[in-house]
Amino acid sequence: MSLTLVASNVSKSYNEKPILTNCSFSFDKTGTYVLMGPNGCGKSTFFRICTLLEDPDRGEVNFYSDGALLEKDIKLKRQITLLLPAIGVFNTTVYKNVAYGLRIRGLTGSEIERRVDKALDFVGILDKKNQKALTLSSGETKRLGIARALVIEPEIIFLDEPTASVDPKNTGIIEEIILRMKKQTRSTVIITTHDMSQAKRIGDKLLAMQDGGILERSH
Amino acid sequence: MNSIIEGFRQALSLIFHLNEELLGIIFLSLQISGMALIIATALGLPVGALVGLRKFTGRGLTISLLNTFMGLPPVVVGLFVYLLLSRSGPLGFLSLLYTPSAMIIAQSILAFPIVASLCHSAIVAVDPIIRQAAATLGATPYQAAITIVKEARYGIMSGIIAGFGRLTAEVGAILIVGGNIAGFTRVMTTTIALETDKGNFELAIALGIILLTLSLIVNMALHVIQRKGITKTKK
Numbered sequence: 098m099s100l101t102l103v104a105s106n107v108s109k110s111y112n113e114k115p116i117l118t119n120c121s122f123s124f125d126k127t128g129t130y131v132l133m134g135p136n137g138c139g140k141s142t143f144f145r146i147c148t149l150l151e152d153p154d155r156g157e158v159n160f161y162s163d164g165a166l167l168e169k170d171i172k173l174k175r176q177i178t179l180l181l182p183a184i185g186v187f188n189t190t191v192y193k194n195v196a197y198g199l200r201i202r203g204l205t206g207s208e209i210e211r212r213v214d215k216a217l218d219f220v221g222i223l224d225k226k227n228q229k230a231l232t233l234s235s236g237e238t239k240r241l242g243i244a245r246a247l248v249i250e251p252e253i254i255f256l257d258e259p260t261a262s263v264d265p266k267n268t269g270i271i272e273e274i275i276l277r278m279k280k281q282t283r284s285t286v287i288i289t290t291h292d293m294s295q296a297k298r299i300g301d302k303l304l305a306m307q308d309g310g311i312l313e314r315s316h
Numbered sequence: 317m318n319s320i321i322e323g324f325r326q327a328l329s330l331i332f333h334l335n336e337e338l339l340g341i342i343f344l345s346l347q348i349s350g351m352a353l354i355i356a357t358a359l360g361l362p363v364g365a366l367v368g369l370r371k372f373t374g375r376g377l378t379i380s381l382l383n384t385f386m387g388l389p390p391v392v393v394g395l396f397v398y399l400l401l402s403r404s405g406p407l408g409f410l411s412l413l414y415t416p417s418a419m420i421i422a423q424s425i426l427a428f429p430i431v432a433s434l435c436h437s438a439i440v441a442v443d444p445i446i447r448q449a450a451a452t453l454g455a456t457p458y459q460a461a462i463t464i465v466k467e468a469r470y471g472i473m474s475g476i477i478a479g480f481g482r483l484t485a486e487v488g489a490i491l492i493v494g495g496n497i498a499g500f501t502r503v504m505t506t507t508i509a510l511e512t513d514k515g516n517f518e519l520a521i522a523l524g525i526i527l528l529t530l531s532l533i534v535n536m537a538l539h540v541i542q543r544k545g546i547t548k549t550k551k
Contacts (some may be wrong), residue, residue: 150451185449186322188467198453222407249454 099162100176100252100285101125102147106156108309109142116142118309119156124253129279129286131300133293133314138306140289141182144255146286148179176200179255184242186230191222191241194230198249216248219281220274236267243274247282254278256288260295268295275299319517326518327525330401345503348416348490349483352423357476359424364435364475368468369461379436387427390422394492397422401493414495419465419503422489427479434478439464460536470541477541481534484527 116139121263124130134140147158151167160177162168167173171274178198187194195213198229204212217223220240225233233241239259246254259275260268276299291298296303303314330338367378399405401413401421412418442464450460465472487505494501496510504523511520 148452150448171456173452174451178454179452181445181448181452183445185443185445187446187449187463197450201453201455201459245453 099126101161101169102158102177102253104143104147104156104158107143107146107153107158108155109139109151109153111142114310117153120310121156122304122311124285124287128301129275129288129299130302130304130313132287132289132298132304132306133291133296134289134306137292139309140306141257141305143180143215143311144257144287144289148177148255149174150179175249176252177255178246178249178251178253180239180242180246180257180259182258182261184238186233186238186241188231189229189231190226191217191228191230192226194241195244195248198227198245202249212248213244214245219247219277220244221270232266236263236270238272239263239267240274243271243278247278247284248276250282251284254284254286258289260290260292267297272299299316323517323521327521329526330518335522338519338526340522341502341504341507342526344416344501345484345505348419348503349423349480352420352427353476353480353482355420355424356427356479360428360471360479361435361474362365362432363428364432364472365430365439365461367467368436368439369464370459379433380431382433382436386433388426388429390426390486390488390490391492392395393422393425394489397425397489397493405502410499413493414497414501416494416501418493419490419501422493423483423486426489427483430479430482432473433477435472438468440473441471474538474541475497477534477537481531481538483511484530484534 102124104120104122107117108115109117120139120143132140132143142151146153149158158170160173165233187197192213195216196209199205199209199212208279214223214226220243222233222237222240224242230238230241243256243259246256256275260271263271272295275286275288278284279301288299305312305314359499363382364534367375367382377541397418398413400407401410401418402408403413412421446467447464450463485505487509489501490501491506491509494506495501497507502510504527508520508523508527511523512519
């Protein structure tokens with residue numbers, strides 16, 4: 098099943114300051130989209146609306162599967178995930194952090210272990226499996242966040258500033274993980290960054306947020 | 317001075333020889349305070365969690381009331397429970413006055429606001445990003461709430477331990493509703509009050525040492541938990 102996300106005329110303001118203005122875009126194929134724009138231009142707000150964490154003031158976000166409109170219920174919400182810039186690490190082990198999304202879906206122990214190990218191996222922190230998650234470095238924490246999102250095998254995965262506050266070495270590792278995600282997973286990946294060269298390295302389609310709306314840019 | 321030294325010597329002798337009366341009083345005290353704490357936690361944790369997790373009309377008033385009742389004077393609670401349970405009171409037919417059950421009721425009332433208020437504080441101290449992270453991973457609102465409560469576990473444990481500390485040291489309420497009946501409702505604090513009054517210091521001092529040791533253990537447990545909480549928020 099392939100999920101299509103259609104944002105139509107989405108507007109959002111905070112304290113009467115418009116952040117998004119009639120923002121429309123359709124994410125309709127598997128691949129990597131990179132949304133660029135300066136800090137505060139509304140990228141994160143757009144992501145939060147697309148992942149149904151927030152409602153827009155006007156306009157709407159809809160999801161389609163094989164042309165059919167999907168109801169915005171927990172079943173749909175579990176096909177989309179968002180890596181928040183601050184991650185939100187749970188105060189437990191790396192393993193339990195990554196297993197969280199599977200546990201709440203009612204998966205069994207052996208299946209959880211197999212998938213968690215696979216996800217941790219994918220992001221290169223399998224050796225930290227039993228370590229307290231809060232003791233990881235910032236780069237490792239981002240990789241934990243990616244593993245936590247990947248393990249649930251979402252249709253669409255939003256990565257909000259996945260390399261922000263990360264050292265150059267870990268930035269390279271995360272970019273390489275994203276490139277492998279494109280090849281080895283079936284998820285549509287949508288990323289925000291304000292680094293143009295990074296966007297060109299990892300993105301199939303480049304988008305720019307400008308004046309509260311989204312514009313497509315040539316690669 | 318000699319009588320004090322002699323009192324301490326005899327008190328230590330009672331402790332080291334595991335005096336039966338002393339053990340009986342300690343066991344009953346822990347039983348009553350423990351049961352009261354279980355009841356207070358069973359009621360206080362959900363109330364604290366509800367106030368911490370949900371926005372509703374009257375939430376601010378509820379928080380203010382819980383904070384105010386944390387400082388409830390034990391004798392006032394004792395009087396209130398006494399009036400409820402006395403023969404002419406609305407619950408007089410239960411014949412609970414001067415029983416361990418009455419003492420448990422009084423202590424539960426005392427501990428409830430402490431547990432509820434400290435649980436609320438622990439829950440609101442959890443980084444809001446945790447709820448969002450849970451939601452992005454597909455948690456239902458209920459699952460996200462459970463996750464937040466789990467994240468607040470060190471603060472919640474501190475609240476419960478603080479409640480236990482208050483109960484073991486409490487004397488006013490249980491004396492009014494328990495009556496200090498030997499072998500039935502006589503607990504550590506009421507025994508200390510009675511034996512001091514009678515001039516029998518050895519048992520009073522022995523129980524005082526036990527109470528202080530208990531207080532030390534409670535404070536050490538709180539310290540360990542708070543240190544874990546600090547490690548948690550360091551990142």
